[in-house]
Amino acid sequence: MGTTGETIVRKTFEAGTEIFIEGDEGDIAYVIESGQVAISKDIDGRDIVLGTVGPQGVFGEMALLDNMPRMATATALEDTVCVCVPADVFRREMKKADALMNALVIGLINNLRNAPAFIARSLEVLAEATSGADEAQSERGLRDAVRRVIRESR
Secondary structure, eight states: OOOTEEEEEEEEEEEEHHHEETTOOOOEEEEEESSSSSEEEEETTEEEEEEOOOOTTTEEHHHHOOOOOOOSEEEEOEEEEEEEHHHHHHHHHHSSSOOHHHHHHHHHHHHHHHHHHHHHHHHHHHHHHHHOOOOHHHHHHHHHHHHHHHHHHH
């Protein structure tokens, strides 16, 4: 069972099933009725679990909001029942929301999409700041590095 056009349906995913894969086009958002889903990302050839989503949780919505490919893979950790919301229905409901709220949600999605690059840069700066330093130098270096990352993010 899947979605057809503007029909909202329930779908059961067996444990281990990849619901969608990083890079896929996003045409459905999912609301979990029962079960649990892992959200993971391929980083340097390693599958890193970013988090899990359980009952009443939503996943897959980001691609519907910004029309970008899926930024992660969703895998059922156990038998999972989801309500599948097609893009047309999702977008129609979003249009009914207040324009300010829509802008805030889109801004949040953009921030989330940019978070991995920000975190990676932060780790690089922190590693540089503490490389080969004694404890006192490391502490000063960390403080300076944090200030630098904050400045760069503005």
